[in-house]
Amino acid sequence: MGIALALFATQSGTGDLTGNWVSRTDRHDGTTRDVFFNLKQDNGKLTGSIRLTQFFYKISDSTITPDGFTIVGSMMDGKSERKVTYQGKLVGDELHLSTRNRPDAPLIELVAKRTTPEDGAMPERVPPPALHKVADNGLARTPPMGWNSWNKFAGRVTAEDVRGMADVIASNGMKEAGYVYVNIDDTWEGAKRDAQGNITTNTKFPDMKALADYVHSKGLKIGIYSSPGPNTCAGYEGSYGHEEQDAKTYAAWGIDYLKYDWCGARNLYTDEEMQAVYQKMGDALQKSGRPIVYSLCQYGRNDVWKWGPDVGGNLWRTTGDIRDAWESMTRIGFAQDVLAQYAKVGHWNDPDMLEIGNGGMSDDEYRTHMSLWSILAAPLLAGNDLRAMTPAIKDILLNKEVIAIDQDKDGKQGKRVAQAGDQEVWARPLAGGAQAVALFNRGAQAAKVTVKWADVGLTSPPKQARDLWAHKDVTLTGAEYTVDVPSHGVVLLRVGK
Ligand code: GLA
Numbered sequence: 066m067g068i069a070l071a072l073f074a075t076q077s078g079t080g081d082l083t084g085n086w087v088s089r090t091d092r093h094d095g096t097t098r099d100v101f102f103n104l105k106q107d108n109g110k111l112t113g114s115i116r117l118t119q120f121f122y123k124i125s126d127s128t129i130t131p132d133g134f135t136i137v138g139s140m141m142d143g144k145s146e147r148k149v150t151y152q153g154k155l156v157g158d159e160l161h162l163s164t165r166n167r168p169d170a171p172l173i174e175l176v177a178k179r180t181t182p183e184d185g186a187m188p189e190r191v192p193p194p195a196l197h198k199v200a201d202n203g204l205a206r207t208p209p210m211g212w213n214s215w216n217k218f219a220g221r222v223t224a225e226d227v228r229g230m231a232d233v234i235a236s237n238g239m240k241e242a243g244y245v246y247v248n249i250d251d252t253w254e255g256a257k258r259d260a261q262g263n264i265t266t267n268t269k270f271p272d273m274k275a276l277a278d279y280v281h282s283k284g285l286k287i288g289i290y291s292s293p294g295p296n297t298c299a300g301y302e303g304s305y306g307h308e309e310q311d312a313k314t315y316a317a318w319g320i321d322y323l324k325y326d327w328c329g330a331r332n333l334y335t336d337e338e339m340q341a342v343y344q345k346m347g348d349a350l351q352k353s354g355r356p357i358v359y360s361l362c363q364y365g366r367n368d369v370w371k372w373g374p375d376v377g378g379n380l381w382r383t384t385g386d387i388r389d390a391w392e393s394m395t396r397i398g399f400a401q402d403v404l405a406q407y408a409k410v411g412h413w414n415d416p417d418m419l420e421i422g423n424g425g426m427s428d429d430e431y432r433t434h435m436s437l438w439s440i441l442a443a444p445l446l447a448g449n450d451l452r453a454m455t456p457a458i459k460d461i462l463l464n465k466e467v468i469a470i471d472q473d474k475d476g477k478q479g480k481r482v483a484q485a486g487d488q489e490v491w492a493r494p495l496a497g498g499a500q501a502v503a504l505f506n507r508g509a510q511a512a513k514v515t516v517k518w519a520d521v522g523l524t525s526p527p528k529q530a531r532d533l534w535a536h537k538d539v540t541l542t543g544a545e546y547t548v549d550v551p552s553h554g555v556v557l558l559r560v561g562k
Pocket of ligand 1: 297
């Protein structure tokens with residue numbers, strides 16, 4: 066039968082495709098990246114599902130020809146539909162498939178083999194709990210500061226990198242400047258839970274407790290990452306159905322910070338159910354008995370700023386992922402104005418982590434990034450390789466006068482107070498009646514930018530300001546102040562006490 070089927074298959078490219086198929090790619094960390102094709106062939110059509118990383122698609126369309134087949138998978142992600150298309154053929158007892166992430170992206174080829182029917186099956190949906198208020202954990206009284214692995218290292222981060230970052234933070238002045246959390250993002254998780262259902266680590270992170278002890282020995286704190294879904298965004302094991310167990314594991318390891326990323330939860334819950342789903346981990350963290358900062362990451366969906374504090378959240382992402390590009394950073398940063406009222410001591414808007422030093426922007430652009438995030442009372446999580454910083458980048462991340470704006474104890478987020486074309490003036494009220502005033506030039510040419518003190522709410526014009534990048538006092542006269550600002554640059558002032 067094998068020979069007959071193989072002959073038929075090579076000739077037709079099809080044969081009977083019914084069954085559960087998996088393509089496994091070795092990630093070289095003791096885990097595999099799996100793509101499941103659960104197919105049912107009937108009357109010249111294919112139905113079933115496609116599952117990969119954080120996505121679970123139902124097959125919504127298919128064609129079968131003598132040369133092979135095409136399947137289209139579709140899923141709802143919040144209010145929008147996601148689609149994926151695979152072309153394939155049966156070759157012997159393998160499925161040879163190809164797809165593209167976008168129509169103009171390179172072809173991705175994969176080979177799938179038959180697997181057991183239950184392999185890769187989606188778990189059953191656990192109904193979300195009834196809503197209640199999770200008590201404030203008393204942490205993050207100022208926006209969290211530290212480092213996170215994702216922007217620079219993505220899936221390549223190792224325990225050695227994390228130790229290396231802790232070493233640098235503890236020795237180059239960053240710790241004294243307030244950078245405390247050393248945060249591991251996605252891709253630390255092991256392939257399978259153990260027999261008791263405990264989360265495990267992969268070979269890049271051989272001993273999480275030892276790593277946490279090491280980071281603590283440097284006087285720093287350590288953060289970790291998970292998802293309320295069965296899978297994280299990179300397709301690793303999530304906390305779904307193990308929330309309390311995982312929170313206990315984190316506490317036992319000595320974890321101080323959790324970033325909890327929606328990812329695979331999108332296949333089981335609607336956006337309207339997010340609050341209940343996040344509340345579950347908020348409760349679990351509090352029950353764990355260890356103070357753990359709770360960072361919500363669901364890309365600013367479902368007005369998270371309105372309920373983030375109620376689930377015990379200390380910060381919540383307000384947007385999709387930042388990229389190391391002027392366009393991405395400014396599109397995110399300059400759109401945060403409308404959320405100012407939601408930032409409070411202990412509960413922060415998070416316009417995503419810093420890209421400073423990753424190489425895709427100029428130093429002026431990175432100064433704009435740092436200034437804007439400080440005006441926004443945003444978390445300052447460096448996202449670069451701290452072991453290899455230019456002096457200019459170090460000066461940007463370590464500018465204590467700018468950090469003092471970000472960390473102002475009143476925790477009021479700044480706002481845009483004036484705009485003229487590419488020029489914007491933002492102001493942030495500070496404790497004791499002072500103000501941070503940022504004069505931004507988003508244009509392609511150097512420009513003079515003016516702040517009118519009345520726009521900042523200062524009825525009697527100030528006589529003096531501190532220029533926080535030049536580290537100089539500036540003498541002021543009159544009702545406004547005009548200054549040269551480089552293209553894509555900023556002048557950041559502290560006015561008043
Ligand atoms: C999402 C998050 C990112 C990062 C990745 C990890 O895209 O928004 O910040 O955590 O997942 O897979």
